[in-house]
Amino acid sequence: MRYLTSVRYIDAVARIGSIRGAAATLAITSTALNRRILAIEEELGVPIFERLPRGVRLNSAGELLIHYIRHQLSDLERVKSQIADLSGVRRGHVAIACSQALLPYFLPRQIAAYRSEHPQVTFGVHLRDRADAEVALVDHAADLAIVFEPVRLADVHTLLRAPQPVCAVVGERHRLADRAMLRLGECLSHPIALPTQHYGVRHLLEVAVQGTALRLEPAIESDSFEFLRHCVLAESMLTFQIPIGLPEDDDLGRARRIPLDPRDVPAGVLYMGQLKGRVLPVAAARFAGQLSSALASRYEVS
Amino acid sequence: MRYLTSVRYIDAVARIGSIRGAAATLAITSTALNRRILAIEEELGVPIFERLPRGVRLNSAGELLIHYIRHQLSDLERVKSQIADLSGVRRGHVAIACSQALLPYFLPRQIAAYRSEHPQVTFGVHLRDRADAEVALVDHAADLAIVFEPVRLADVHTLLRAPQPVCAVVGERHRLADRAMLRLGECLSHPIALPTQHYGVRHLLEVAVQGTALRLEPAIESDSFEFLRHCVLAESMLTFQIPIGLPEDDDLGRARRIPLDPRDVPAGVLYMGQLKGRVLPVAAARFAGQLSSALASRYEVS
DNA sequence: ATCTATGATGCAAAAAATGCAGCAGATCTC
DNA sequence: GAGATCTGCTGCATTTTTTGCATCATAGAT
CATH class of the missing domain: 3.40.190.290 (D-Maltodextrin-Binding Protein; domain 2)
Structure with a gap:
């Protein structure tokens, strides 16, 4: 979606922490990127980055804005996949942040099963500890988090609890x-x-x-x-x-x-969660559903 | 926010029902508007309007998109007013859809009271019957709806019920x-x-x-x-x-x-409500709070 | 003190958006 | 049924916006 380039750029700069650095990964000139940011700040009437000698960092206005931006970007993904659904093809991407235990057997098989039904759907699986998995949800870097015995955070909505005896x-x-x-x-x-x-x-x-x-x-x-x-x-x-x-x-x-x-x-408890208040993309929601029934059938669920 | 012009245009076309008509109210040529829409449909890979002999109408993909767009637009307003809050000034706009009974005395006084505290906040007050007030919420044309004895709809979240004896x-x-x-x-x-x-x-x-x-x-x-x-x-x-x-x-x-x-x-019941699941702009939320206490003090609240 | 990062700016080139005039199609009017 | 009148769409010239290059100023790192 072209009209969101500016906000994508802002997101990149916020993540990377410098305009020149972000420009490099975005494959554009630092000039262009810098000017887009100045333009946005101009329209907003307020700067959103504080300029540090080693780069930039979001100020409090920027923090408010980046939340809006990330919500907007991930909502667009959801809408696009809903629209793709209308025309029959199920497309989409599911980003998962999870602990190590899920990586060797469980997730590969579940993903394979899902992709055999919907080959158009792509997956991203990222190893995160409990705290970082929750951060990934908040940053919209992940759609789903699956962690063992997490410190419970206010922004996470639990989709499933599965007891796991040691x-x-x-x-x-x-x-x-x-x-x-x-x-x-x-x-x-x-x-x-x-x-x-x-x-x-x-x-x-x-x-x-x-x-x-x-x-x-x-x-x-x-x-x-x-x-x-x-x-x-x-x-x-x-x-x-x-x-x-x-x-x-x-x-x-x-x-x-x-x-x-x-x-x-x-027994410990394995949690699957999503960002509270967020509407998941179709693909992520369906995959979460599949995981739920898989876990429910393998282990008893509370 | 300039980067959202395209989506604003789409919103206008959807509301007005024709490209030329929308172009007139937007003060641009139908050419430019038409091309923006074609460009969006191109990027999306799917048309969002069906072309009728007398204009255009959203198709189902367009319906999905327009919900996203309106959410996006009103969220931006909220974020902007939050950012304005950071720099001290309270700005913003509150759009209200309400029944006739509110117009002569109650709302003018409440608005005057609010504006004496926050002169930067502007108001829009629109007379709507119960059904249309709820439509206005769904379309993001209103932040708050205040109606008497409404047919309760699924998309409305009730903020206040005030008994009104005839x-x-x-x-x-x-x-x-x-x-x-x-x-x-x-x-x-x-x-x-x-x-x-x-x-x-x-x-x-x-x-x-x-x-x-x-x-x-x-x-x-x-x-x-x-x-x-x-x-x-x-x-x-x-x-x-x-x-x-x-x-x-x-x-x-x-x-x-x-x-x-x-x-x-x-006694009948007066309802104040907002769109379910929506985060209101600061100004609207505060004004709703003021109305709540005003109504609670004048009449008993259930 | 020098070096190496950073973000910002003037200017010219490239790209994109706009407006004008005109086309094709479908409905409405008489 | 013929003309009038809407509609969305398109080719081309013009205007506006965005981009890239070279450069500057600043501040921490060496």
């Missing part, structure tokens, strides 16, 4: 490999590999050992779930993860997953 | 002029002047006489409340009106207002 993951030759359920104490008497502090699984475990005689003494600590999973295969270790981050039972290969006794470690 | 209005020399309250039967034994069928007051009276032996036999019928008020002074008649359409007691001049017994005629 599971122990072991190699098939591990001494605990054939158990149906495990107490936390049993696990901690073996060498363990844990995700770092700010992950939800780790947080749940920390809370669980608090006030008990148990200690979390990880032999290996990593911020990569994938790395942790491979550790339990390479060495006879044990790690913890939530079901959605693991392949289905029939596809686990040489690994085994065993739920922890809920008396020891309460 | 009052009889008589000249000071009328035989009933000194009564504190009147039964409907007493009134109908005198010559009466009534508003026409589709007004709320008339509707309440019609409902009241149904199933009784009473009959509404107006000597005079008019769609002008002002005319009716003057009738009771010129001739010894009696008419009915709601308090908000009447001057305060100390300013009634040669007229008297006497509430009807609520056993005969239930």
